[in-house]
Amino acid sequence: GAVVSQHPSWVICKSGTSVKIECRSLDFQATTMFWYRQFPKQSLMLMATSNEGSKATYEQGVEKDKFLINHASLTLSTLTVTSAHPEDSSFYICSARGGTIGRGLYEQYFGPGTRLTVT
Amino acid sequence: GENVEQHPSTLSVQEGDSAVIKCTYSDSASNYFPWYKQELGKGPQLIIDIRSNVGEKKDQRIAVTLNKTAKHFSLHITETQPEDSAVYFCAASRVNDMRFGAGTRLTVKP
Numbered sequence: 547g548a549v550v551s552q553h554p555s556w557v558i559c560k561s562g563t564s565v566k567i568e569c570r571s572l573d574f575q576a577t578t579m580f581w582y583r584q585f586p587k588q589s590l591m592l593m594a595t596s597n598e599g600s601k602a603t604y605e606q607g608v609e610k611d612k613f614l615i616n617h618a619s620l621t622l623s624t625l626t627v628t629s630a631h632p633e634d635s636s637f638y639i640c641s642a643r644g645g646t647i648g649r650g651l652y653e654q655y656f657g658p659g660t661r662l663t664v665t
Numbered sequence: 666g667e668n669v670e671q672h673p674s675t676l677s678v679q680e681g682d683s684a685v686i687k688c689t690y691s692d693s694a695s696n697y698f699p700w701y702k703q704e705l706g707k708g709p710q711l712i713i714d715i716r717s718n719v720g721e722k723k724d725q726r727i728a729v730t731l732n733k734t735a736k737h738f739s740l741h742i743t744e745t746q747p748e749d750s751a752v753y754f755c756a757a758s759r760v761n762d763m764r765f766g767a768g769t770r771l772t773v774k775p
Contacts, residue, residue, distance in 0.1 A: 552708075578761065589754060589767045590709070639708050652697040652716075652758055656708040 548574045550642045552657035559630055559664055566626045567660045569640030575620035576642035580654065581613070584637045596623055620644075630664040637661050667692040669757050671766025679774050684745050686769045688755035689737040695757040698731060698738045703752045703768075712753075713740070745773045 549572040559565050569579060578597050582590040594610075596602035596617035604610045614626040623642075627634055641654040668691040678684050690698075696717035701709035715722045715729045715738065722729050726745075731738040742749055750773045755766040 550708075580763075589765045592763075595761060641708075652760065653699070653711065653714065654763060655711060656701070659706070659708045661706070 548572075548642070548644070548653075548655040550576075550640065550655050550657040552640055552660050554660060555658060556661040557663070559662070561631055561664055562629055564626055564628045565630055565662060566624055567638055567640075567662075569623045569625070569642065569657050571621045571642040571644065571655075574642075574644045576623070576644050577620065578643045579617055579623040580641045580643070581615060581623075581625050582639045582641065584639060584659075586637075590639065593625075627662065630662070632664045635662055635664045667695055667757055667759075667762065667764040669755060669764050669766040671755050671769060673769060674767065675770045675772070677772045677774065678745050680745060680747060682745055684742045684749070684771055684773075686740045686753055686755065686771070687737060688739070688757070688766050689735075690757035690764075691736065692757065692759070693736065694759050697758040697763075698729070699756050699758070699763075700727075700729060700740050701754045701756065701765075703754065705751075709754060742771075745771075747773050747775050749773050 551570045553568045581593045593608045594602040594604045598620050602615040617623040639659040641656045643654045671688045699714035702712045703709040715731050726743050728741045752768045752770050754768050756763050
C-alpha cells in the first residue's frame with residue numbers, strides 16, 4: 547500500500563498558540579487529502595477535504611478560520627490549528643488519495659496521526 | 666448523507682476462532698467499501714476493500730462480503746491471532762465522500 551507520513555507525531559502547546567501539522571504522501575501523488583479528528587474510543591470525524599491547488603472544503607460545524615488547511619503540492623498538505631484551546635486536544639489524522647478512475651481513485655491511505663494536547 | 670452502522674461495538678473471541686463484524690449503509694450510491702484496522706495510538710490501516718460490482722473478496726485469513734440489495738457488508742477473520750486485536754472500522758464511500766462506522770474493538774484471547 548501507499549505510505550503517508552505525518553509530523554509531528556505528538557505536540558503539546560499552550561492555549562492561544564498555533565500548531566501546524568504536516569501530512570505527506572511519500573510514494574504517490576495525492577490529488578486529494580483529507581483531515582480527520584478522532585476523540586478517544588470514537589470513530590473518525592471528517593474535518594475537511596482538500597484538492598491540490600484548491601481551497602479546502604470543510605464539513606459542517608468545522609471552523610475554517612480556526613483549522614487552516616493548505617494543499618500546495620501533490621505530496622504535502624498542512625493543517626494549522628490557530629489559537630488552540632484545550633477542547634482542540636485530539637488525535638488528528640490525515641489521509642491521502644491519488645489515482646484516477648480504474649486506478650486507485652477510491653482508496654484512502656492514512657497517516658499515523660498527530661496527538662495534540664493543548665494546556 | 667451516508668450513514669454507516671457497525672456491529673458489534675466490542676467483540677471478544679478465543680485465539681483460533683472466527684470473528685465477524687457487520688456494517689449497514691444507507692446511500693445506495695456508495696460503491697466502495699473498505700475496512701481499516703487501527704491499533705492504539707496509530708492511524709488506520711487499510712486491510713481489505715470491495716467494490717460494489719463484487720460480492721465477495723478474500724485475502725488469506727480475511728474476507729469481506731457485500732450484499733448491495735440489502736445494503737450491508739461484513740468482515741470475516743478466520744483463525745484469529747492475538748495480533749488481530751485492534752479496533753476495526755468499516756466505511757462506505759463514493760468519490761470524495763467516505764463515511765466510517767463507529768468501530769469494533771476486537772480482542773483475541775490467547
